[in-house]
Amino acid sequence: MRALSSEAIHQRILAAIMEHKLPPGTQLVEERLARIFSVSRTKVREAIGRLVHDRIATNIPNRGAFVSSPTADEAREVFFARRLIEPNLVRTVAQLATPRHIQQLRAHVAREAEARTTPGREHELITLTGDFHILLAEISGNSFLVRTLRELESLTALIILLYDAPDEQHCAHDEHPRLVDAIEARDGERAALLMHTHLEHVEHSLKLEPPESSEVDLESVFA
């Protein structure tokens, strides 16, 4: 039994965060994790460093690293960036996707549908819907965009965990399949538009209001 690499540890912690096992605010204590994975603090520190670099965790000097709690403003930034990138991305994907790619996409949305209809697999669904967008980046063949999308998806998953309205249907069930339809039809414009509205739907299904919680007007409260 070989020792886990810091990369593997990074993956394990990240997965735990995505699966809601480590909710936002949880401190990632180095020595504790080191014991758990039977490695030294050094490797754990490295893994945590990467999480911090990707904004999944936040470092407070001399205090420790904590699973990030993106503010509503940061959440809006993430969705803004996604709306900036992904519609264009899917437009080009529609042009260069091969039948093999379409097949991959179909298989993926099928897995999403399965996870959606099977009870007790909701957190899996969050990861899966994120993976759909990453898959699109992978089809584009651009490793830089893959990395960017991975980062955005991880943050989005955190945001959904924080701001999801439990009763709200945050991801209309047919938007991903319809996107694949547009891609298969080589209709880049429609795909881009669908992606744009899809991202808007996801964002608006969250309870990100009020715009600025810090802007509570003390004077008016005690008037």
Add this chain to the structure above:
Amino acid sequence: MRALSSEAIHQRILAAIMEHKLPPGTQLVEERLARIFSVSRTKVREAIGRLVHDRIATNIPNRGAFVSSPTADEAREVFFARRLIEPNLVRTVAQLATPRHIQQLRAHVAREAEARTTPGREHELITLTGDFHILLAEISGNSFLVRTLRELESLTALIILLYDAPDEQHCAHDEHPRLVDAIEARDGERAALLMHTHLEHVEHSLKLEPPESSEVDLESVFA
């Protein structure tokens, strides 16, 4: 005299790479750098880790980290990503830029012009033109995009160092000012279009051909 933070060391090394002091392929020897900055290897490792994460350096296991030499394919990926992101970015910037922002942009292009006309400041110019694009991201107010653009600009600087045709004018002198004009005129469409062609100009000014150096056909050579 306080010890430098790993962040400061990261900046110092990055700056050295941008200024062509550490050309692609240079090994970043941890202990040597540690001596130079009067810190332990630990901090240097952290700094190098970040460079590797941002693709500025490349790690070869058990051998060390080296300043990256992006391949022509990777270079094309970078420009593809930039064309995907930056036209849209500048379109929104055109909508929300304040007079103060315009002033900042004007000041920046003035500095660029100065560096261009002063001999012996060419490498400064590469950094400055990159900073222009980062400044645009900062004006958008989106910290995620700032980080993404920073990464793309660092890589672009490396690419220019590697593939620049020395006699070619790789950055037409008036494209940045014209972009600012369009932003000031609140003409998002024109700004987006200018940005797109600007990035195409930069890419095409490089000697990225042939597409695949490994595809030398031995048979045809000795026919």
Add this chain to the structure above:
DNA sequence: CGAAAAACTGATGTATGCAATATGTTGGGG
């Protein structure tokens, strides 16, 4: 002489020990 093995070199990978820091707690004085 030539090739394979062995020792050498220079660097990374990893664990660990200690100092510095933030926070919580306890006890004493006003």
Add this chain to the structure above:
DNA sequence: CCCCAACATATTGCATACATCAGTTTTTCG
């Protein structure tokens, strides 16, 4: 009874020592 100071605790930050590995030179033997 409350507040502040000193102590106690938990955890990070940093340096260092040692193990490991890749590449290179030297040695040895056919």
